[in-house]
Amino acid sequence: MDDLEKILSLAEKSTGGIESTGNIITQIYRQYIAKYNAADQYLNEVIKEKGKPSAKDMEIAARLYAVPKMRRHYKNIANILVRADQLYEQWKPQKDEMRKAPEDDWIDYFLDRVKTVSDETVQRLWACILTQECFEQGTFRRVMLDRLALLDRSSAALFQILCDLTYDIEVSDGRNYSVPLYIRDTELCKMIHNTCIDFTEEDAMLYKNYFSINDRVLHGSEIEEELEVLQEIGLVNLSEENDESDIYSIENIEFTVSTENKKFKVLPLYDEKQEVYYVVTGCMTFTKIGLELYKALKKQIVKPLFFLKLVESFMNYGEFQK
Structure with a gap:
């Protein structure tokens, strides 16, 4: 031997x-x-x-x-490479062109951070990151890789849920936003009892039950604690309790909300004190790193069936129409 x-x-x-x-x-x-x-x-x-x-x-x-x-x-690296190859075949344009590979230094940095990742949920995220970087070099800088290396199974699964629940807003002045729709329990209750919209307790439960990690549904403070982890990692910004995120404009402009192939118009609200037009978007926004990761994942996201009605109900929510 x-x-x-x-x-x-x-x-x-x-x-x-x-x-x-x-x-x-x-x-x-x-x-x-x-x-x-x-x-x-x-x-x-x-x-x-x-x-x-x-x-x-x-x-x-x-x-x-x-x-x-x-x-x-x-083994961990091989699993991620196999997933990345599969994604590349799905994402490549019809007329595939030879693309310049990421720099060796970037690849070394990437491999150093993924070699200890054994969880499949996190491996899927890293495969998306690698594939996106092959299509568009410079998307994920080293500082981003350092932050993303902090993701574990629970935080990665929760971020995937937020991506599934993300909608787009086009502003008539040219701005575009992708927003993860996070609605706290207090606002869900108000939506259920609001007679201006068709939103039931069953609709609310479909949304709440979607926050399931490792076959266990998270509730209230559990969700907030996990979201705070994502905020500490640097992927999202979470608003304070009883506060919402908004998109502002000093002009009376039009907002177009879309999710997958569905679009609808939303009229802005007006704040007389600040003299601005605005639309309420929920309790959370992506950071730059979070947005880039969402874009990398976007091609494989399948929106839940209840999501369109949820977004429409939220945008028409009478509590925000004061």
Whole structure:
């Protein structure tokens, strides 16, 4: 058996379980470090046979220690590359053109941040980021990759939900916005009891139940806590309680709201004190990083069936028509 075969054989044996201990934290650590025990096992065998390990033996032990971690890293990277290839085939234009690859420095930076990502939900986001960067170089700068590397399974799943619940607003003066529609429970209750719109308790529950992560529906403060994590990461801006986000103009202009292929007009409201026209958009907006990530995900988003009615009801909500 050559050195490589010995390395791979011992690395496979190193993934077995260990005896439990009374200390749960110690047990967790031992279970983790057991994956890398092949190096110790190899050196113990060498010492028994030779009495002292050689420089070559130490090199083999070092490689043994690295094998399990490298396997996991390469597996994670491979999964993301496979997903990115699939997305590229879906997104490429009809007349595909040769595109310049991202710079080596960017690729190195990207791989360093994705190699430890094993969760499929987060891997899907990174695959979208890589694919978008191949289409439009410079979309995701290094500082953006650093912020996105903070996403875990829950925050990534919640961001995906917000993307599903995002609508577009075109302003007649040329401005365009993509807005994640987040409505707090207090406003949902007011919408249900508002006689100016056709919005029922069942409609509200469809919306609330959509905030489901890992097969568990989040409620009230749980959603707020998870959204605050996204805000700390730098993907969204969350408004204060009893406050809403708005789009303003000093001129009486027209707003066009759209979701997928559906569009409708919205008349602006007027604030006499500030002398501005505005439209209320919800309790949240994307940051620049969040918006770029949404654009990368947009091509594969399927809006929930209830979403169009929800947006129309929210925009016509009588509470905002004062």
